[in-house]
């Protein structure tokens with residue numbers, strides 16, 4: 001286990017620790033020399049770094065994605081902490097403990113999964129009930145579903161992220177259904193549980209969270225569609241209209257063509273799934289910005305590429 005995690009670093013501290021090198025940008029100084037802007041990460045977060053000329057040969061030997069051993073000092077620059085690097089060298093992957101580097105949910109994953117199982121048990125329609133059972137009685141599926149992240153960067157980008165996002169989607173469905181009691185509750189719950197299951201194959205998450213080849217080629221909408229369609233095929237007399245509705249909800253849940261859905265939500269349950277999915281991912285992104293900047297004097301976050309805005313960071317209590 002590491003001794004120093006990013007979120008515990010304070011200005012003035014001496015650093016001698018392993019991190020993942022997550023950014024490396026060489027820059028020219030006005031006087032002609034070079035320096036390097038860096039970013040280091042572990043499971044607790046990321047911190048910027050800077051390395052001046054004397055480091056340039058060592059810096060050339062390390063690449064983004066490498067595990068590195070860094071020595072240096074923490075200081076504050078532009079209201080942010082950074083590591084001023086004294087030395088940096090690559091660390092072989094077999095000397096790394098994944099648990100130090102992959103961010104994980106701070107929720108109890110057993111409780112998250114238990115809540116999902118409880119919701120699953122509320123489904124009455126025999127075909128949807130059977131479909132959910134096929135997935136959740138498969139130990140390999142459940143093992144992957146428990147640990148998969150929901151994203152590489154955008155939202156719930158940590159181990160257990162898929163389960164937490166799915167649980168949140170279910171809670172929101174549960175809360176919203178009494179407002180629209182005429183909607184099909186079984187379809188809402190089943191689609192909430194299955195809409196993102198393709199993420200267990202979209203990402204690889206052994207030494208770092210990254211897109212898998214299948215994820216890069218197909219993305220989770222297509223993979224989720226494939227997984228659900230394949231299991232429906234095996235259930236005798238699964239009604240065609242129900243099959244189309246559930247598959248439509250999966251392919252339309254991103255809600256816009258430019259967000260990766262080939263179809264726009266075409267009936268109320270599909271529209272609700274999209275808005276709930278969108279709500280949970282955007283709240284998570286905003287909360288991340290707030291958390292990341294707690295303890296700083298900043299009023300606004302950097303421009304957020306997914307939310308396409310800056311986030312107001314003051315959290316005064318009145």
Ligand SMILES: [Fe+2]
Nearest residue numbers: 195196220253
């Ligand atoms: Fe999705």
Ligand SMILES: [Fe+2]
Nearest residue numbers: 165195196277
């Ligand atoms: Fe989702």
